[in-house]
Amino acid sequence: MIYALANQKGGVGKTTTAINLAATIAQAGERVLLIDSDPQANASTGLGVRLAPDEPGVFEVLLGESDLVGIVRPTEVPGLDLAPSSSHMAGAEVMLTRADKREFRLRAAIAQVTSSAALASRAAGKPENAGGPPYSYIFIDCPPSLGLITVNALVAAQQVIVPVQAEYYALEGMTQLLGTVEAVKARLNPDLTVSGLVLTMADLRTNLAGQVEAEVRRHFPELTYKTVVPRNVRLAEAPSHGLPVSLFDPTCAGSDAYFDLAKEVIERG
Amino acid sequence: MIYALANQKGGVGKTTTAINLAATIAQAGERVLLIDSDPQANASTGLGVRLAPDEPGVFEVLLGESDLVGIVRPTEVPGLDLAPSSSHMAGAEVMLTRADKREFRLRAAIAQVTSSAALASRAAGKPENAGGPPYSYIFIDCPPSLGLITVNALVAAQQVIVPVQAEYYALEGMTQLLGTVEAVKARLNPDLTVSGLVLTMADLRTNLAGQVEAEVRRHFPELTYKTVVPRNVRLAEAPSHGLPVSLFDPTCAGSDAYFDLAKEVIERG
Ligand SMILES: Nc1ncnc2c1ncn2[C@@H]1O[C@H](COP(=O)(O)OP(=O)(O)OP(=O)(O)O)[C@@H](O)[C@H]1O
Ligand SMILES: Nc1ncnc2c1ncn2[C@@H]1O[C@H](COP(=O)(O)OP(=O)(O)OP(=O)(O)O)[C@@H](O)[C@H]1O
Ligand SMILES: [Mg+2]
Numbered sequence: 285m286i287y288a289l290a291n292q293k294g295g296v297g298k299t300t301t302a303i304n305l306a307a308t309i310a311q312a313g314e315r316v317l318l319i320d321s322d323p324q325a326n327a328s329t330g331l332g333v334r335l336a337p338d339e340p341g342v343f344e345v346l347l348g349e350s351d352l353v354g355i356v357r358p359t360e361v362p363g364l365d366l367a368p369s370s371s372h373m374a375g376a377e378v379m380l381t382r383a384d385k386r387e388f389r390l391r392a393a394i395a396q397v398t399s400s401a402a403l404a405s406r407a408a409g410k411p412e413n414a415g416g417p418p419y420s421y422i423f424i425d426c427p428p429s430l431g432l433i434t435v436n437a438l439v440a441a442q443q444v445i446v447p448v449q450a451e452y453y454a455l456e457g458m459t460q461l462l463g464t465v466e467a468v469k470a471r472l473n474p475d476l477t478v479s480g481l482v483l484t485m486a487d488l489r490t491n492l493a494g495q496v497e498a499e500v501r502r503h504f505p506e507l508t509y510k511t512v513v514p515r516n517v518r519l520a521e522a523p524s525h526g527l528p529v530s531l532f533d534p535t536c537a538g539s540d541a542y543f544d545l546a547k548e549v550i551e552r553g
Numbered sequence: 554m555i556y557a558l559a560n561q562k563g564g565v566g567k568t569t570t571a572i573n574l575a576a577t578i579a580q581a582g583e584r585v586l587l588i589d590s591d592p593q594a595n596a597s598t599g600l601g602v603r604l605a606p607d608e609p610g611v612f613e614v615l616l617g618e619s620d621l622v623g624i625v626r627p628t629e630v631p632g633l634d635l636a637p638s639s640s641h642m643a644g645a646e647v648m649l650t651r652a653d654k655r656e657f658r659l660r661a662a663i664a665q666v667t668s669s670a671a672l673a674s675r676a677a678g679k680p681e682n683a684g685g686p687p688y689s690y691i692f693i694d695c696p697p698s699l700g701l702i703t704v705n706a707l708v709a710a711q712q713v714i715v716p717v718q719a720e721y722y723a724l725e726g727m728t729q730l731l732g733t734v735e736a737v738k739a740r741l742n743p744d745l746t747v748s749g750l751v752l753t754m755a756d757l758r759t760n761l762a763g764q765v766e767a768e769v770r771r772h773f774p775e776l777t778y779k780t781v782v783p784r785n786v787r788l789a790e791a792p793s794h795g796l797p798v799s800l801f802d803p804t805c806a807g808s809d810a811y812f813d814l815a816k817e818v819i820e821r822g
């Protein structure tokens with residue numbers, strides 16, 4: 285199953301959710317790939333990976349200069365591989381506008397990965413994966429925009445997970461975002477569905493977080509996950525150590541929340 | 554003086570700083586214009602302004618379909634005018650790539666405003682403004698990206714104010730951002746300088762905020778403003794009332810911080 289983590293509102297927890305969901309599901313025994321399609325490369329540095337200026341990353345894959353199979357690498361988390369973002373991806377949006385089949389570049393690249401015998405045999409190191417695809421879960425971290433990079437992720441994905449910060453502005457952008465998902469579903473990717481909305485950085489000591497949560501659940505009762513990720517400084521500290529929170533501080537509230545969220549995501553299927 | 558509020562990292566306080574700095578300086582008696590160039594239109598809704606789908610906003614100005622003078626309007630704050638973002642600006646980036654003089658569209662639009670007799674005479678209602686330009690300060694809120702909309706703001710501006718969230722990822726993106734400012738300065742706008750970096754959302758009870766602050770001041774000792782904006786829930790609550798924090802809760806820590814920051818920005822000139 286391929287999930288995009290998308291929301292054009294900035295700083296709502298897309299990267300934090302992508303890293304910690306991917307890591308928790310990998311630690312549960314699944315084979316997982318995390319694709320960092322954000323020019324900021326936060327999902328890459330948050331897992332301790334920084335590309336040298338001449339090393340190919342997701343940008344080169346989108347432009348057809350490199351293949352995804354070639355840039356995938358293991359991380360500190362057993363079972364979790366990463367396709368890192370290159371350091372000079374900032375120009376990707378403008379260069380992609382001129383590319384052929386510009387919305388389908390990431391989808392085509394992922395198809396190479398899922399049918400790669402080389403990656404499958406590496407995955408097959410685990411007996412339960414023998415003969416199957418290399419990954420049972422793929423997560424794509426998106427930049428804070430609804431431009432061509434995010435559209436590529438929405439075309440490549442089967443489901444979208446939307447982190448929603450428990451604050452006023454994050455609620456504002458939902459209509460624009462769900463409108464874009466519908467437009468992509470209608471024109472480019474009929475299989476695309478919204479897996480769910482996950483409330484993040486909720487400081488439940490404040491009225492604001494409670495009000496936003498009630499509002500989100502009122503508008504999207506079915507779609508909103510039960511799990512609410514609390515504001516927890518360990519989640520903000522973990523990336524500076526290049527680790528998901530489940531390795532950095534396994535007993536903190538952030539780890540518990542992402543463990544619960546992973547269970548819900550797997551159950552929704 | 555024209556300032557852009559820029560940082561491609563999402564959720565670092567660009568909009569909050571743009572609104573509260575503009576409002577505080579307007580309340581000090583200056584004539585101020587806030588331009589919302591972010592498709593999310595957070596600076597607009599944060600001041601209680603929502604455009605109807607067919608109403609022209611900054612998007613139409615960038616595409617040459619409407620002029621800036623025509624979309625500017627007063628706000629709840631005496632002395633502060635707003636140029637709102639239109640609701641369907643999400644397509645702006647892609648459409649701008651094909652426009653003529655695409656990086657200079659906002660700069661040309663602002664030139665019309667600063668030389669507009671109609672706006673100047675409205676401003677002249679205040680005797681101290683008679684005969685001068687309509688605004689002594691213009692702030693441009695940018696989206697979380699380094700694409701064409703932000704480049705337009707960097708070409709239109711004389712100075713850049715960079716909000717830096719007191720967290721790990723926000724520190725990561727500084728090199729990319731300052732590199733983009735240098736590139737715009739070299740190729741498109743030789744007058745552009747960095748006014749300063751302002752630390753935002755600093756929860757000084759955590760080690761992380763202290764570490765990031767020390768790191769930012771070590772790398773950029775001169776550029777970093779003395780004022781640090783603390784994490785303060787009143788700043789997150791104010792936009793849902795369509796008010797800057799100085800009108801929503803004038804005695805809170807958030808108001809104090811933006812008052813101090815406004816003094817520093819005016820002093821740096
Ligand atoms: N639950 C949480 N509690 C505390 N801090 C958090 C939490 N989730 C994320 N953070 C921190 O908040 C900041 C924003 O989160 P993150 O970078 O994951 O958001 P994003 O949506 O990926 O941002 P962008 O839009 O820039 O891609 C980061 O510094 C991160 O470490
Ligand atoms: N000092 C602060 N204390 C508490 N909350 C804050 C503070 N500054 C901003 N916020 C809140 O944090 C969130 C992010 O801030 P804001 O939207 O201003 O950032 P931004 O950089 O403009 O985001 P984007 O990248 O999406 O444009 C908002 O919900 C805002 O209300
Ligand atoms: Mg991110």
Ligand SMILES: [Mg+2]
Pocket residue numbers: 567568569591595694695696
């Ligand atoms: Mg903003």
